[in-house]
Amino acid sequence: MTELDVASRPVIARGTRLQWEGAQGAHVLLYPEGMVKLNASAAAILTRCDGARTVAEVIGELERTYCAELGKDVLAFLTLALERNWLELRP
Amino acid sequence: MSAQVEEAPPKRPGPPLWLLLELTYRCPLHCAFCYNPTDFSGIGPELDTADWLRVLREARALGAVQLGLSGGEPLAREDLESIVAQAHDLGFYTNLITSGVGLTEGRLAALKEAGLDHIQLSFQDSTRRINDFLSSTRTFELKSRVAALIKKYRYPMVLNVVIHRLNIDHVEDILAMAERMGAEYVELANTQYYGWAWLNRAQLLPSREQLRRAEDATRRFRERVGSRMRIFFVVPDYFETRPKPCMNGLGQVFLAIAPDGLALPCHAARMLPGLAFPNVRDADIGSIWYDSPAFNRYRGEAWMRDPCRGCPERARDFGGCRCQAYLLTGDAANADPVCDRSPYHHLVSAIAGTAEQADHAVARGQPLLFRDYRAR
Ligand code: SF4
Ligand code: SF4
Numbered sequence: 001m002t003e004l005d006v007a008s009r010p011v012i013a014r015g016t017r018l019q020w021e022g023a024q025g026a027h028v029l030l031y032p033e034g035m036v037k038l039n040a041s042a043a044a045i046l047t048r049c050d051g052a053r054t055v056a057e058v059i060g061e062l063e064r065t066y067c068a069e070l071g072k073d074v075l076a077f078l079t080l081a082l083e084r085n086w087l088e089l090r091p
Numbered sequence: 092m093s094a095q096v097e098e099a100p101p102k103r104p105g106p107p108l109w110l111l112l113e114l115t116y117r118c119p120l121h122c123a124f125c126y127n128p129t130d131f132s133g134i135g136p137e138l139d140t141a142d143w144l145r146v147l148r149e150a151r152a153l154g155a156v157q158l159g160l161s162g163g164e165p166l167a168r169e170d171l172e173s174i175v176a177q178a179h180d181l182g183f184y185t186n187l188i189t190s191g192v193g194l195t196e197g198r199l200a201a202l203k204e205a206g207l208d209h210i211q212l213s214f215q216d217s218t219r220r221i222n223d224f225l226s227s228t229r230t231f232e233l234k235s236r237v238a239a240l241i242k243k244y245r246y247p248m249v250l251n252v253v254i255h256r257l258n259i260d261h262v263e264d265i266l267a268m269a270e271r272m273g274a275e276y277v278e279l280a281n282t283q284y285y286g287w288a289w290l291n292r293a294q295l296l297p298s299r300e301q302l303r304r305a306e307d308a309t310r311r312f313r314e315r316v317g318s319r320m321r322i323f324f325v326v327p328d329y330f331e332t333r334p335k336p337c338m339n340g341l342g343q344v345f346l347a348i349a350p351d352g353l354a355l356p357c358h359a360a361r362m363l364p365g366l367a368f369p370n371v372r373d374a375d376i377g378s379i380w381y382d383s384p385a386f387n388r389y390r391g392e393a394w395m396r397d398p399c400r401g402c403p404e405r406a407r408d409f410g411g412c413r414c415q416a417y418l419l420t421g422d423a424a425n426a427d428p429v430c431d432r433s434p435y436h437h438l439v440s441a442i443a444g445t446a447e448q449a450d451h452a453v454a455r456g457q458p459l460l461f462r463d464y465r466a467r
Contacts, residue, residue: 015209015247015275017184023106023154030184032209032249032276035108035157083318085275 009090011051051090106154107346118164119192125287135351140170149376151181158183166193179206191237211249238272249276255295262305266312281327285359296446329443334411334427342390354379359414398432
C-alpha cells in the first residue's frame with residue numbers, strides 16, 4: 001500500500017460498501033460480516049472518497065462546506081480508516 | 092413504608108440488522124462439530140424460493156442489512172443465485188457461508204453477477220489427514236481449488252476454521268496455509284458446544300495448555316503479518332468466568348430463519364423448551380420480530396432471576412447464552428453457567444477439567460459421532 005498524502009486518492013475498499021440506512025438514520029459501512037454506523041463527519045469524509053478526488057480536494061471541499069480548518073482531523077480519520085481496511089488508495 | 096423498585100419501561104427493540112437464512116440442512120459433509128440440530132433429518136420441508144424472497148423483502152423493509160446465507164450447505168439450493176440477486180437489489184450486504192462443496196466456477200461467476208458481496212470458506216484444518224477425518228470426506232483439495240477461485244473472482248478471502256482439541260495444535264500451520272491462500276481475514280473459532288458438537292464435547296474440548304499455545308502462536312503470527320491479515324481467535328467460553336454477550340441479547344439484532352421457515356433469535360434456539368417459535372409461512376417478519384411471545388421471552392431483562400437480576404454486569408453480557416444455560420442447567424432462564432456467579436458454574440469447571448486429562452474420551456473408547464441423516 002502506498003503512503004497516505006494529500007495527493008493520494010482514497011476509495012472505499014474492495015468488499016466494503018458505504019450506504020445510507022434509513023432505519024438507522026445514518027450512513028453505514030458494510031464489510032464481511034460486520035457493519036459500523038458512521039457519525040455525520042465520518043460520513044461526510046467517506047462519501048467523498050471516490051477514488052477520483054485527492055485527499056487535498058476532499059479537505060478543500062469539507063473546509064468550504066463547514067467553514068473551518070479541518071486538514072488535521074480529516075487526515076487523522078483517513079489514517080484510521082486505512083488502518084481498518086475501510087479505504088484503499090488509488091495511485 | 093416499602094421501597095418501590097422502579098423498573099425502566101421496556102424499550103422497543105431496534106430492527107433485526109443481522110438476518111441469517113439457513114437455506115437448507117442438506118450438506119455433503121458430516122462434520123463432528125456441526126451446529127445444526129441433531130434431529131435435523133426429521134424437520135419439515137424447506138421453504139420455496141418465493142418464501143425466501145418474501146422474507147428478504149420484509150426483513151429489509153424493517154432495516155435488516157447484513158445477510159448471511161448458510162445451512163447446511165447453501166450451495167445445495169439451486170435457487171441460491173436468485174436469492175442473492177434479490178438480496179442485492181434490496182441493498183443487503185450478502186455473505187455466503189460455505190464449505191465450498193459445489194462451488195464451481197460457473198456458479199461462482201453467476202453469484203458474482205447476482206451481486207454476492209462476500210464468501211466465507213470453512214476449513215477444518217491445514218493438513219489433509221485431519222481435514223478429511225473431521226469432515227469425514229475428501230474435500231481438502233477441493234477447498235484449495237475453491238480458495239483459488241474466490242481469489243480469481245476478486246472476493247476478499249475469509250477463512251473460517253473451527254478449532255478444537257484435534258486441530259488446535261496445528262494453528263500455526265493453519266495460519267501459514269491461510270497466508271499462502273491470500274486470506275485477508277481468518278476466524279479461528281473454537282467450537283461452540285451445541286448440536287453435534289455438544290454430543291462430541293468430551294472429544295472436542297481442548298486443554299487449557301493447548302489453548303495457551305494456540306493463542307501464543309496466533310499472537311506471534313499477528314505481529315509478523317500486521318494489518319495485511321486480520322485474525323480473530325474465539326476462545327471456548329468453558330474456560331472463562333464471564334459469559335459471552337450472546338447475540339447482543341436475544342431479539343436485539345439477530346434473526347435467523349431455519350430451512351423449514353422457523354424464525355429464531357439465535358440459530359441454536361430451536362432447542363429451547365416452552366417457546367412456540369413463529370414460522371414465516373404463517374406470519375410476517377415485522378410481527379414475528381416485534382410482537383411474537385417467543386421473541387419477547389428473553390428480550391431485555393425482565394426474564395432474569397438471581398444472580399443476573401440486579402447484577403451490575405448484566406448490561407454487558409445480558410446473562411450470557413440461553414441455550415448454554417438450558418443445556419447445562421436444564422433451565423434457560425438461569426444465568427449462563429460459564430459465569431462464576433452462577434450456582435451451576437461447577438458443571439462448566441467439571442467439563443473444562445476433564446479436558447485436562449489427555450485423550451480422556453478417546454482413551455475411554457467413546458466414539459466421535461459424525462453428523463448423519465439417521466433418525467435419532
Ligand atoms: S458444520 Fe459441516 S456438516 Fe454441518 S453444515 Fe457445516 S459443513 Fe455441513
Ligand atoms: S450474574 Fe448474570 S449478568 Fe452477572 S455477570 Fe453473571 S451471567 Fe452476567
